[in-house]
Amino acid sequence: MLYKILIVDDEAPVRDLFEDLLKEEDCHTVACASGEEALELIKKDNFDVVLLDIKLPGMSGLEALKHIRDLNNSLPVVMITGFGYDDDLIARSKQFSCSGYIGKNMPVAQIIVTLKQFIKNAKEKGCAQ
Amino acid sequence: MVTDIKEKLPDLIENAAVAVLYLDHNGSILFCNKKAESVAGVNRVEIIGKNWLAVLFKGASSIMIKEMFKAVMEDSMGYKRAKDFQCHMSSAEGSSRLISWSINPIFNKNNQTTEGCILFGHDITEIEEREASLKNIDDSLKNIFSIIKEYTLYVINLDAKITYFGMGGEAMLGWSKSDIIFKHASILHDTNDAASNLDFILQQARLFGKYETETKLVAKNKEVIPVVLTVNHFLDPTGKLTGYVFIAKDMTEKKKLENQIFQAEKLVALGQLSAGMAHEINNPLFVISGRLEMLKNEKLSQKVKDNLALIEGQTDRIRKLVDRILQFSRKSTPVLEEINVNQAIDNVLPLVHYNKLPQAKIEIKKSFEENMPQIKGDLHQLQEVFLNILINAYQSMPTGGTINIVTSNFKNLYAQIQITDMGMGIPEDSLKDIFMPFFSTKSDGTGLGLSICQNIIKNHNGIIELESQINKGSTFTIKLPFI
Numbered sequence A: 001m002l003y004k005i006l007i008v009d010d011e012a013p014v015r016d017l018f019e020d021l022l023k024e025e026d027c028h029t030v031a032c033a034s035g036e037e038a039l040e041l042i043k044k045d046n047f048d049v050v051l052l053d054i055k056l057p058g059m060s061g062l063e064a065l066k067h068i069r070d071l072n073n074s075l076p077v078v079m080i081t082g083f084g085y086d087d088d089l090i091a092r093s094k095q096f097s098c099s100g101y102i103g104k105n106m107p108v109a110q111i112i113v114t115l116k117q118f119i120k121n122a123k124e125k126g127c128a129q
Numbered sequence B: 001m002v003t004d005i006k007e008k009l010p011d012l013i014e015n016a017a018v019a020v021l022y023l024d025h026n027g028s029i030l031f032c033n034k035k036a037e038s039v040a041g042v043n044r045v046e047i048i049g050k051n052w053l054a055v056l057f058k059g060a061s062s063i064m065i066k067e068m069f070k071a072v073m074e075d076s077m078g079y080k081r082a083k084d085f086q087c088h089m090s091s092a093e094g095s096s097r098l099i100s101w102s103i104n105p106i107f108n109k110n111n112q113t114t115e116g117c118i119l120f121g122h123d124i125t126e127i128e129e130r131e132a133s134l135k136n137i138d139d140s141l142k143n144i145f146s147i148i149k150e151y152t153l154y155v156i157n158l159d160a161k162i163t164y165f166g167m168g169g170e171a172m173l174g175w176s177k178s179d180i181i182f183k184h185a186s187i188l189h190d191t192n193d194a195a196s197n198l199d200f201i202l203q204q205a206r207l208f209g210k211y212e213t214e215t216k217l218v219a220k221n222k223e224v225i226p227v228v229l230t231v232n233h234f235l236d237p238t239g240k241l242t243g244y245v246f247i248a249k250d251m252t253e254k255k256k257l258e259n260q261i262f263q264a265e266k267l268v269a270l271g272q273l274s275a276g277m278a279h280e281i282n283n284p285l286f287v288i289s290g291r292l293e294m295l296k297n298e299k300l301s302q303k304v305k306d307n308l309a310l311i312e313g314q315t316d317r318i319r320k321l322v323d324r325i326l327q328f329s330r331k332s333t334p335v336l337e338e339i340n341v342n343q344a345i346d347n348v349l350p351l352v353h354y355n356k357l358p359q360a361k362i363e364i365k366k367s368f369e370e371n372m373p374q375i376k377g378d379l380h381q382l383q384e385v386f387l388n389i390l391i392n393a394y395q396s397m398p399t400g401g402t403i404n405i406v407t408s409n410f411k412n413l414y415a416q417i418q419i420t421d422m423g424m425g426i427p428e429d430s431l432k433d434i435f436m437p438f439f440s441t442k443s444d445g446t447g448l449g450l451s452i453c454q455n456i457i458k459n460h461n462g463i464i465e466l467e468s469q470i471n472k473g474s475t476f477t478i479k480l481p482f483i
Helices: A012-024 A035-044 A061-071 A087-095 A108-128 B002-014 B034-040 B052-056 B061-074 B125-147 B169-173 B198-208 B252-295 B302-329 B341-352 B379-395 B449-459
Strands: A004-008 A028-032 A049-053 A077-081 A100-103 B019-024 B029-032 B083-090 B096-107 B114-123 B151-157 B162-167 B210-218 B224-235 B241-250 B337-339 B362-367 B375-377 B401-410 B414-420 B463-469 B473-481
Touching: A004 A012, A004 A035, A012 A028, A012 A108, A012 B252, A028 A035, A035 A049, A035 A061, A049 A061, A049 A108, A061 A077, A061 A087, A077 A087, A077 A108, A087 A100, A100 A108, A108 B252, B019 B034, B034 B083, B034 B114, B052 B061, B061 B083, B061 B096, B061 B114, B096 B125, B151 B169, B162 B169, B198 B210, B198 B224, B224 B252, B252 B302, B302 B449, B337 B341, B337 B379, B341 B379, B341 B401, B341 B414, B375 B379, B375 B473, B379 B401, B379 B414, B379 B449, B379 B473, B449 B463
Parallel strands: A004 A028, A004 A049, A049 A077, A077 A100, B362 B401
Antiparallel strands: B019 B029, B019 B114, B083 B096, B096 B114, B151 B162, B151 B241, B210 B224, B224 B241, B337 B375, B401 B414, B414 B473, B463 B473
């Protein structure tokens, strides 16, 4: 098993897809539907990477990112969104030092490659620390 | 009583507000009152017994006065009439006063011949000044009225015949005064518009004294002009109603502006709606494409694979459309940098070929302004505009042709870019909608390309326009202000 990944998305089919895709890449995945749940999981467990949806009910993805940064400054978090590449959203994600940004509007093959690259980068960076 | 007045008379004359001179037959001054001394700036001791013309009037006017005096004295026709003249005099205070004099002959009681004359002089300096200034105001008003182009003023009499037509009337409605004076006012009123109905307007004006309404007037060329019309009673000096005064304010520009704001608001609403919708579509679409991608790794029959490929192709089409919608709705502020427009276009040209375009032979002719100042803009966004227009130009010429790209520097104010094709052109009735989102003349177009272009150019404080003629081609003109 290469990496342990936390997937945060309120839509079950999206969560399941990410889990299945990443399992094929030999990753161990944990999934949850809200920012609040994600924070609890991060407190309890060690993850290599977090995939965090921006539009979440209750605590938004950006708020969750901010809280994650309070808990752990070096945990790689990749933001994912159905809004595509929005300059404003990217800027705000960067403000809380997200590790990457993926629009769900990208071709899936490209998303998988990008995701793997992000995870690899994040992990290497994490190891170096 | 009579003796009373006779006693007082010399005093009254002496202190009268009118200048009084009494002359004998030869023009020697016999009497001069206080006012005459003051307006002529003389002392009576020095002038009594002297010839009035010599001591009071010098210069060119004296000849005319002399002739007039002579005519009154000789009275060869026996008219026995007074004569008037006006002249400027240097008063005792040193100022120049305009005096209106009348020469009144005095007759010998026996043989009715003139034995002398009495002159009355009125100081009309102020009256004259007031008249001059009134004339001045009148001229200025005429001038001001001629400048006002967006107001028409007209007056009708009680028979609804136009008795005055002015201000911006000619400019606004095209009617000249001679076209319209004494015509019935219904010539100006749109019969198709209830609010423009003359009888109704006059009824309201009659009842309320003043009536204001938003309505339309008819121009000479039958064009209907939106106006705000104010109608007031027109009264003569005794207060009798003689007609109505109409003031019409041209609302064409305001209506245009309102329409633009309405369109802009519509676009914002559409943008918000589209963004929300696109997000909702993106999620399930992502799941569908993801699952498809995973299926690719399975061992499947050729038939299933073919079908999957078809599904993938169609999902990708939806994905691209949603992407375009998101792009349209996004309010991305331009990332400003200094840009050379010529270079930006040159960089885009090779990209055109990456897009699936007809194989026809298309030639690109460039005529670039050498002395082109830099503009401030978002290179990425502007190149998207150029690319979009060039792709449109290619697509409009399936059998080949030429695309002309001309850049120019307009008075160091803005860069002008014109991209002209010789393609099929856009029908006239579609031209007004061409920048509207989801409007497309192509069967496979999303109708968002040009509206995105327009948004980008607007965000750069620029202008994008299209001229087009069916089967002759289209010209896109983009104007981008220099820094």
